[in-house]
Amino acid sequence: MNKYYIIDKSLLPETFDKVVKARELINNGEVENISEAVKKVGISRGSYYKYKDLVFESNDEIWNRKAVISFLLRDERGILSKVLGTISDSNASILTINQNIPIHNIASIVISLDLSNMHNSIDTLINTIKEIDGTSRVELVSIE
Numbered sequence: 001m002n003k004y005y006i007i008d009k010s011l012l013p014e015t016f017d018k019v020v021k022a023r024e025l026i027n028n029g030e031v032e033n034i035s036e037a038v039k040k041v042g043i044s045r046g047s048y049y050k051y052k053d054l055v056f057e058s059n060d061e062i063w064n065r066k067a068v069i070s071f072l073l074r075d076e077r078g079i080l081s082k083v084l085g086t087i088s089d090s091n092a093s094i095l096t097i098n099q100n101i102p103i104h105n106i107a108s109i110v111i112s113l114d115l116s117n118m119h120n121s122i123d124t125l126i127n128t129i130k131e132i133d134g135t136s137r138v139e140l141v142s143i144e
Contacts, residue, residue, distance in 0.1 A: 018043045019051045056142060066095070067122050070110045071129065071138040075102035079134035080109070086132065087111070090125045092118045110141070 009017055022037040024030075031037045038048045073079050080099070087094060093114040100108040115122060122140060130138045 015043055015047050016051060016055045019048055019055050020057045022048055023052060053141065056144065065114065065116050065144065066112065067115055067143040068110060068112045068141040069122075069126060069129070069139065070108070070141050072136045073107050073109055074134040074136075075105040075107055076134055079132065082132050083109075083111075083129055083135065086128050087113065087125065090118050090120055090128070092125065106136075115143075 018041040021041045022034070022043065025037040025040060026034065031040060034045060034048060038045050071083075073083070084094070093116075095112040095114055096110075098110045118125070122143060126138050126140060129135055
C-alpha cells in the first residue's frame, strides 16, 4: 500500500469528510439516491463523483482487512481460475465474487477479499492480477 497515506481529517478539505458521510448514507439506506445524499451533507454531485472512489474512512480495528477489486476478463477458459489461484497464493480469502454475463467476450468481475492473512500488499496482488493474460482494468474499488 505504498501509494496511500493515513492523514488526520483536520488537515483535509471538509469535502472529503462529506463524501464519506454521503457514501454512508447511501450504503445504510438512509437516502434513496446520490442526489439526496449530497444534498443532505452539503456537497455537489460533482464533488461526490470526483472523490467517491478515492476517500475512505479508516477504522483501527479492521484497517487493511477487507478490500474490493474489480476487473474485466476476456471470456476464455481458465482466466478466472488463474486470478483465483493468484489470490489464493497471496493468502487472501475470497468473501464474494460477482461476475456479469460476458458482452463482446468481456466479463466484468468484482471480488471482495479478506486480507487479514495476506503476506504481501494489496498493490502487489493487483499488479500480479494485471499481469495475467486476459485481464484488464484491474482496480481497487475500496479497502477498509
